[in-house]
Amino acid sequence: MSFDFSAPTNRLNTYSTQWDYVGDRFGFSDLLPFTISDMDFASAPCITEALQQRLDHGIFGYSRWNHADFKQSICHWFANQYQTELNEESLVYGPSVMYIISRLIQLWSKPGDGILYFDPAYDAFKPIIESADRIAIPNPLQAIPRSAQDAQRSDYQINWSLLEQQAADPNCTILLLCNPHNPTGKVWTQEELSKIAEITQRHKLCVISDDIHMDICFEPYTPWTKVAQDNRWALVSSASKSFNVPALSGAYAAIGCEQTKQAYLEILKLTDGLSSPSIFGVIAMMTAYREGAPWLGELREYLGQNLEWVAERLNQAFPQLNFCPPQGTYLAWIDLTPLGIDMDALQHTLIHDHKIAIMRGDAYGPLGRNHLRFNVGCQRSKVEQGLEGLIKAIESLR
Numbered sequence: 001m002s003f004d005f006s007a008p009t010n011r012l013n014t015y016s017t018q019w020d021y022v023g024d025r026f027g028f029s030d031l032l033p034f035t036i037s038d039m040d041f042a043s044a045p046c047i048t049e050a051l052q053q054r055l056d057h058g059i060f061g062y063s064r065w066n067h068a069d070f071k072q073s074i075c076h077w078f079a080n081q082y083q084t085e086l087n088e089e090s091l092v093y094g095p096s097v098m099y100i101i102s103r104l105i106q107l108w109s110k111p112g113d114g115i116l117y118f119d120p121a122y123d124a125f126k127p128i129i130e131s132a133d134r135i136a137i138p139n140p141l142q143a144i145p146r147s148a149q150d151a152q153r154s155d156y157q158i159n160w161s162l163l164e165q166q167a168a169d170p171n172c173t174i175l176l177l178c179n180p181h182n183p184t185g186k187v188w189t190q191e192e193l194s195k196i197a198e199i200t201q202r203h204k205l206c207v208i209s210d211d212i213h214m215d216i217c218f219e220p221y222t223p224w225t226k227v228a229q230d231n232r233w234a235l236v237s238s239a240s241k242s243f244n245v246p247a248l249s250g251a252y253a254a255i256g257c258e259q260t261k262q263a264y265l266e267i268l269k270l271t272d273g274l275s276s277p278s279i280f281g282v283i284a285m286m287t288a289y290r291e292g293a294p295w296l297g298e299l300r301e302y303l304g305q306n307l308e309w310v311a312e313r314l315n316q317a318f319p320q321l322n323f324c325p326p327q328g329t330y331l332a333w334i335d336l337t338p339l340g341i342d343m344d345a346l347q348h349t350l351i352h353d354h355k356i357a358i359m360r361g362d363a364y365g366p367l368g369r370n371h372l373r374f375n376v377g378c379q380r381s382k383v384e385q386g387l388e389g390l391i392k393a394i395e396s397l398r
């Protein structure tokens with residue numbers, strides 16, 4: 001490996017949400033966190049060098065995103081990583097993925113409309129739907145038992161007949177997809193996406209595909225552009241997760257419909273006054289997408305090994321869990337149902353006896369009950385410390 005992901009880092013006293021503000025969610029501040037999805041690694045050296053150069057310039061006047069360098073770097077990334085051609089003219093910037101999603105919801109639906117999503121879901125999905133006075137319509141994902149699949153990775157299936165029924169409701173106007181899916185890590189196959197596209201096209205639903213985790217996939221990732229059957233879609237993403245730069249801000253979307261794109265740009269600029277981006281976010285993304293592929297490739301390998309180690313150690317301690325690493329993301333979605341332990345008691349023990357913060361599964365909806373979402377985007381030594389603490393905590397409750 002040319003990049004050292006095992007080198008220790010210290011994020012304390014850096015205004016880090018995961019480390020310095022862990023107490024906001026877990027009630028105590030001296031915890032080792034495996035929580036929100038960012039990583040403990042320094043970003044790719046090509047990015048920090050490009051940022052340093054810009055920092056040395058010392059002048060940080062207003063900047064723009066609507067130039068060929070920004071848009072072509074995104075096209076270059078999709079062409080090189082995913083053999084997918086994006087239309088440069090369809091691309092827009094936004095300060096964050098959730099901002100763009102929020103504005104597309106506003107443009108493609110009205111208060112009282114239903115918005116479909118797969119449950120469990122990223123914890124910001126339901127609030128963004130409901131705070132816009134839309135109705136959140138969950139379609140439950142079901143885990144496919146390991147015995148029923150050959151794969152070495154976890155898999156989930158859609159309730160297709162329910163999806164068909166939900167999409168047929170004339171008040172249901174949008175499907176909010178997450179590819180790969182947070183928290184289960186499912187990477188949708190082209191076949192599944194094509195089937196979803198056929199259903200949404202037939203019932204005239206708009207599709208917003210949140211692909212922010214697309215670069216950390218261990219199975220082939222298919223962008224929505226490859227299956228779209230009409231122009232009612234947007235693929236929203238960012239380099240922020242993959243290259244660990246969310247604090248620099250910046251995201252983008254490819255929007256299938258020109259009219260929606262123009263309406264979005266009006267809101268961005270005229271209503272929200274947000275069309276001037278952070279130059280650091282723009283430089284980070286352009287550098288990542290032009291020069292960051294070797295770093296990302298090694299990162300993915302390191303994260304894959306972290307996940308495999310978690311599976312090996314966890315299944316050694318509790319064979320009945322039969323835990324499979326996810327198909328994508330650096331989040332281990334662990335179903336503890338077979339152990340029959342009290343999840344409140346587990347959190348209490350993790351926090352008070354082991355000083356560890358791990359996300360509760362029910363933060364991602366009722367289907368996440370009895371699950372934990374364990375972030376392994378960190379040095380292996382930290383993953384080991386967290387998992388050994390988790391194993392001891394579980395053992396103390398059995």
Ligand SMILES: Cc1ncc(COP(=O)(O)O)c(C=O)c1O
Pocket residue numbers: 036037095096097098099122178182210212213238240246250251
């Ligand atoms: C699926 C998903 N979408 C969006 C976000 C947040 O992205 P942003 O900060 O760009 O809004 C996250 C962060 O964890 C995420 O997991």
